[in-house]
Amino acid sequence: MGVGRFAFTPFLPLMEADNAITASGGAAVATANYAGYLAGAVALSIRPTINTRGHLRMWAVALVASEALMAVADGVVVLSVLRFVAGVASAVIFVGCVSTVAHARRHGASSAVTFAGVGAGIAISGVLTLVAGPHLSWQQLWIGAAIITALALAPISTMRIHPEPDSVSAGDAAILDRTHHSAWRLLLAAYFLEGLGYIVIGTFLVAAVSGNSGSATSSAGPVVWIVVGLTAVPAGVIWTRVSSRIGAHRALGVALVVQAVAALLPAVSSSTAAALVAAALFGGTFIGIVSVAMSVGAALPVARTAAILTAVYGVGQVLGPVVVTPVLGSSYTLAFVIATVVLLLAALAAFGVARTMPRRRELVGV
Template identity: 50%
Template sequence: MVRAAAGLAAAMGVGRFVYTPLLPLMQEQTGVSHSDTALVATANYLGYFLGAIALAVFPAGTRSVTVFRASILALVASELAMTVGTDVRVWLAARVVAGVASAAIFVYCATAVVGHPSAGITFTGVGIGIATSGVLVAVLGPVLSWTALWVVAAASTVGYAAIAWSLPPGSPPPAPTAGRPPPRTAPSARWWTLGASYFLEGLGYIILGTFLVAAVSAGGEAWTGPAAWVVVGLAAVPSPLLWAKALRRWSAESLLAVALLLQSVSALLPALVDGPIAAVVAAVLFGGTFMGITLLAMDSALGLGIPRAAAALTAIYGLGQILGPLVVAPMLGDGFRAAFICAAAVLMTSALLAGATRRR
């Protein structure tokens, strides 16, 4: 479990999301525009989407030690490539590579622990990595340049990856039994409603996941943004375990609607209220829900009997993430308020759709 958690810390917490706390520094020191930062964010989400699709087409890669280790090396190289200069085209290419690599590492680590009674511990690694990236920027941001911080991020990725390097692959799925294949269930109205809800979650959550630190920093002291990101990570650490425990008492559909509603509040708070208290509350709500929403959506999909429902939801979610920064890019010229209000509206709609999927 520890090795798999370290792999997720490297791939998701640092490799994928370190861009969020670094974004304000990059803008301040390079003068990069809001629209370009949104494009760079989208490149990473596009890479993650392409990586997930590639693994769905070539499932053997999900259990390949060679693919896993090559992805770790590619992730570190992509972080170092961010320091080459200020050419946005280089950043776009580097973040696409980072997205593909982080998808491969995530799937390998998740597959390695599937079915294990303590598998939930693995997903605490995402929060640990996010908290690490926030601490690095909060502590070292005042004394290091943005390029030096990317090098530090790469070193952190190496540290976590060294722990995960020897993680053995998961067991292959059992061979299908002889006889007639199981009946295929046609997608129902509940399935399409769940899919629409999860698409909107991908679109809305990634606006916070990309611009929360920049928005908080713009409304207060420079340290408040990275500090808020640390809070996001710390809140994310126990959240998968807590939501899984809640599943024993309430339905996944009801919990999903609640989690999405809480996340919409996390988007609305920094848009309407300035100050550190609102930032901390927003960070706790965001960190405490985004991993749980994935868990709850997948659990809801399993009950619908749709073949490869989890894979389909992942693709839908990925499309939402790609579109999120692009949708709000035109709104960023005068700050982040309009973008966060947009995210809150999208997430509230997602919550309503999730509530509509409940069994009557």
Template identity: 40%
Template sequence: MHPTNRLLLGGFLTLAIVMGVGRFYYTPLLPLMQHDHGFGVDVAGLIAAANFAGYLAGSLLASFVPRGAPRLAAFRLGVVASVMTTLAMGLTDELGAWLVLRTLSGLASAFAMISAAGMVAEALAAVGAEARLGWVFGGVGIGIAASGLLVLFAAPFLDSAGLWIAGGLLAAIFAPVVLAAVRDRTLPARTDAPDPRRRVPRPLPFWPLLINYSCEGLGYSVFATFIVAIVKSRPGLEAMGDWVWIIVGLAGLPSCLIWSRIAERIGFSAALAAAYAAQIVGVLLPAVSSSGIAALVAAVLFGGTFMAITVLTMPLGRHGLGGRGFAILTAGFGLGQMLGPLAAGFLVAGEGDYNLALIGSAAILALGLSALVVAIRRRPETPVAA
């Protein structure tokens, strides 16, 4: 295998393991866990928030890990810990243990994802192939789809505890591949010339972009946590819940590459605004319609945008605040996604319902889109817009 493809495959599988399974496997398992253990939506939101809190802490800590041997060690530790914490979720039924395990899982996924993305991005940038990083983020989509299929076909034979263990074993199968493939590498030079018509990202004013990205973390996390439980709670759609999550993953698989190509044609800021508009529609659809078609379209729109928004945002703001933009943007996103399921869980357990939670999420995303528009308008004019 070509060294570049080997590194890309390793990064792709890393995100499938630590994000698609380690971070998002909870979503298709949530209805089964509630059935087996009898907890409510408020507890469901608390467990999700614990994972997101771990991811927030891990993101901040990972930004201080030096390149080289320390970063490689952080990556390997993150991959192993992600697999082990997924397995361990099936070995206990104590809420306290679940909270600890999901927090550690969030830490692990952040360390592995940020370390792997850094090593891959730097190697690609050295040979002028940054655009190929989109292949790596497609791993999140394939991990979501694979774990959704696992739940769909194994649920008749396994309870939620057995499915946690099965998910951990599935991730463990591919862990040796990523541990061997991902490291700091010097890649062969490209033989093809870059397209001279390609648009490049032009940084946006940082503080409106931070508001924008924090709103994304809060707004997307409610759908990402509860959509399977929402669909399965509706009469006549019980069998569709797992398929909705599988479609989210399949739509996410090519999304970063597609939106990156769109951004190179119309500009990164314009593409980001369009992705937000599509995601707002996707989040609103299950709230305004109980049909199966609405749920499937929502899955395509959400899966096709939530990772792409991250890929489009980072080049627009990573150089802000003296080079600390990536860490601060990640912190804002992490805080938002920690608060989203927690607030939604208590809302639904109290006087509200899932529809109100989704409408509130869409409103937060619309606020984020408004902040993005402000950032675009405040950006100094240059000859080439992005």
């Protein structure tokens, strides 16, 4: 999923340099991917019974096919359709893995370790761009990404999927009081704003760095994306430890503040050093935020929290590029400023979760 969903980011500058797509066209294609992610998450939240091994296999094949077809696609509409399919597939794979790992926690399964795979996939897509980008066309890079995704997804053909329950127990339903409702609404708000803010960084950071370097074939962009992936690998484990010290609800707010700094840095400085620090802070938080938010949601007496949170996140992702597209011009500065403000608002909502969460449901780990 890390490769299949996020490879578009490091490939985008090369596609722009070849006049295959414009900056606004890239935003439209990215939005289609996020719309697909939203559609998949909504479908799973409405009908959790479709979260099965068969559906996971089907959408795994669709993800690989969508990447391979990017190599022969022409025009924003066709590219958008393919990325929409990749988005749906990503949501199905994500929710399937999250619900299965949650079911297996009593056997020692760790969501933090599972989410590390997304960071590894991001890093691999960056390495592919850095190493092969100067020698291959962007079309050939998409073929390479499809092959890598297929190899990485092959093991899921044997994995048994455990869908989320579509209702809460009678005991949990009895304690779903006003306080829990407040915490749940604030968590939804925080996660929606995270989806809106983080996607601006995830979509445009590499393009901004490549533009500042003066060449789409510069190594600066891929290196920044590799840093994002490498720092995302241990992020889940790191934020789990932070959660054990200060509580997962507070850790969520802290992580969002750190991510806001990551968004601000490329807005105030065009240097490669600032971009690298931003990449490290971004990679070190966005997977951790997902992991912690999922655990906070699981602590509430609400059914299908993973699917619902993923759907809300998807709405934010769809709106993110749309919100900043009008300010995209010769630079991405205003887009990053908007992302900073949005992420700070998300942090405020997350700290609100910490204040309203009943102590008996206080979560200290992930």
